[in-house]
Amino acid sequence: MTENALKPYVIGLDLGGTNSVFGIVDARGEIKATTAIKTGGYDDVNDYVKAAVEALQPIIDTVGGIDKIKAMGIGAPNGNYYSGTIEFAPNLAWAHDGVVPLAKLFSDALGGLPVALTNDANAAALGEMTYGAARGMKNFIDVTLGTGVGSGIVIDGKMVYGCDGFAGELGHVVMVRGEEGRLCGCGRKGCLEAYCSATGVARTAREFLEKSDEPSLLRDMKPEDIVAHIEGDPKVGIVPVDPGMTNINYNASSVDQLIGLNTENSEINEGMIRFDIIFYVRMKDGLAQVIINIEIQKDEPTQYFLLNRAIFYVSRMVSSQKGRDFVHQNYNDMKRVFSIWLCMNMPSNSMSYVHLTKEDILEHYNWNGHLDLLNIVLLGIGRELPPQEEQYELHRLIGTLLSAELTVTQKLAIIETEYHIPLSVELEEGVNDMCNLGEGIEERAIEKTKKEVILDMYQNGCNLELIATVTKKNISEIEEIINNSIVSLH
Secondary structure: OOHHHHOOEEEEEEEOOOEEEEEEEEOOOOEEEEEEEEOOOOOOHHHHHHHHHHHHHHHHHHOOOHHHEEEEEEEEOOEEOOOOEEEOOOOOOOOOOOEEOHHHHHHHHOOOOOEEEEEHHHHHHHHHHHHOOOOOOOOEEEEEEOOOEEEEEEEOOEEOOOOOOOOOOHHHOEOOOOOOOOEOOOOOEOEOHHHHOHHHHHHHHHHHHHHOOOOOHHHHOOHHHHHHHHHOOOOOOEEEOOOOOOOOOOOHHHOOEEEOOOOEEEEOOOEEEEOOEEEEEEOOOOOOEEEEEEEEEOOOOOOOOHHHHHHHHHHHHHHOOEOOOEOOOOHHHOOEEEEEEEEEEEOOOEEEEEEOOOOOOOOOOOOOOOOOOEEEEEEEEEOOOOOOOHHHHHHHHHHHHHOOOOOHHHHHHHHHHHHOOOOOHHHHHHHHHHHHHOOOHHHHHHHHHHHHHHHHHHHOOOOHHHHHHHHOOOHHHHHHHHHHHHHHHO
16 A cells, blocks of 8 residues: 555644635545634734644544655645745734735644645635536636635646735735725725625625614624625535434435434543534524534433533533634634434433523622523433324424334324325435434444444554454455445545
8 A cells, every 4th residue: 555545634724814724635635524613812923833733633633644645735824835934914803914824834833744735725726627517628718715815726727826926816806996995904094805805795784884874783783794694604514314323434416314413422531422413503693602512312322410410511511612703802703502412212201301400599690601501401202102292293293204114104194194294205204314324223223333444443553354353244344344445535
């Protein structure tokens, strides 16, 4: 096996003015793990790089460590492909007034890992040309909208960098000349970015509100909140549909996936936990976000109290936000977390809501803060399908979907007649998957774990006889797993 085959992954960084999103990607462009930090909040580039590497470490560990990483690529505003530097980036506090050798800083922090850097719009164009909407195209322009406005230009299948590495800075083309033009972050007036970026749209909204007395929710929002709402927070990680299975060495082409947070969470001295499903939800009534974790238990555990585990999970969901959803002492940026536990085969149907409460022991004082940060919902699903009554509506739906006794036809009939959900091919396929889920989740998870152990041992130089002894599989089965893995990488 060649050295390159032993290093099947690369790190990608999408560096925006608001968020920095990291992903570990294989040769086919499949994202294996992601994480993110806020770009703002760092006045010094060294602090930013340190925070970024700390956030990267857990997802690097999920794919086998830094030895499995071949290189890193960075897409950044005002990024110079030739020199690996960010130069006078108007939307970056630590790169606004000078030249920052970001590629070298990341390379040094990651033990000499090769790092390439280019303009973020150029990186987006290359991604579209290789894996996305521009596959097969030789001439196109990719326009990016976020905190700024950028563009990547491809002519005859080649990226246009220009003589100085900055060709394609569409955001700083002047569209409004004269003193009436808006001041841009670059120092000039009338740039396209001052009008068409997220910050530009937010400014337009504020100007409209100043000239109008119409009621609007925007009046009570801070400009930075409006920008964050327009640009949005990144979706982080890839979560397999099957509960109990994770994104480690996961073949995305083999089964449907859900997009959400990274399912593996590892903290120093606190071990690793693996969530079944975890994702962000943006609320309808404003900018607030919540983080939701869903866990499915086949039976109520006997070796520990389920509520204790739920408390541990919801606490980890809060503590792991540091460096991702908030930095330094900005604790007010923490998101609400919900851990929802569906426990099957219970003696009866039940639902409990566990959350923080405040009790004044000596006089009353209004301590500022949010008691609603931690939330646990426990749903006990009875062994028998509950009656068709309003109080059991949710339990009956979940029980129907996850029942190991009902057929697909029976499930679809209940869904259509009782819940008035029209039948479709997608729904039938989804219900069929739910039937499969109810039959052997644990067995499939165990089998997947064995495959991961086999591949890890093989990549670390263990012979087939030793692997067979450890995994209790015969050598022919082990050879088949290894060969299939090598084929999938190519």
